[in-house]
Amino acid sequence: MSVYQLRYWNSLKEFKTHVLYLHNYASHCEWWDKAINIFLAITSSSSIAAWAIWQKHQIVWAVIIALSQIITAVKPFLPFKLRLKAVADLNDRIQEISLECEKGWFAVAEGELTEKEIHEQCIKLRNDALMAERKCLKNIVLPKNKKLLKRAEEDADLYLTKNYHKGI
Template structure:
């Protein structure tokens, strides 16, 4: 039973690594896309406004939209989450490596059930500490598709590395 709990913790950790990586990548992409839109909209709109006077309203709307995005961008969570999520991912990767190293002893029966339980609880405590230190009150909205992709990536990792497929 404790071996299975430890194995499930390993799988959860690997999925969390993939999830956090995907989360950071998506937030970084969104932040860059907004910045690129604002740069293109303000630069191109001013230049083309003079050329295409018959579409002044379109260009005025594009400029107005880019100004709105510029005004609200500091309040959007994407950039604020990037560093904490990346830091947490680095810490979870280190915890996973430690847990994977201990897995050998667990899988070979070199640890008692009590020792396996203690290791499981210790690792969970490290994860909790890492989340508190890195996120510091930041709430990450759950992304179901990203979670499913992360779980699939974790399953693939364990299939390739432990089941010999």
């Protein structure tokens, strides 16, 4: 296998990992957004009833209510909902690029393309991914989540092993 075929394979693996990571990241953001909303709904709807029940533990309930008020005040500044939309849009675009890369793997693996053509295809795919990130993320920063990334890498390896018999 040539250096350029290996480079293309690594791009294929990277795109698949990126798709899975973005999917995991979106699920993570959605979980946090729902958890916050559920917490706020429970505390606001049960505060009167719980006040009577929890008279023995007034301090605990007062802390919970104060915490819910703080969360309500800062919720518009929390990034989860904003990130969720951007990540979902980006994931759709990266999935398309990943599928394009996967489609091109056959010609690369069979030696149908020159090294220059493989190089140009890798650059085009990376440029497409960069344009998608710029369009979808704009000024949104996605902190790297190492746990989600590790799971995405493992899932990508499993996918490529199942579909390409270890690929290389």
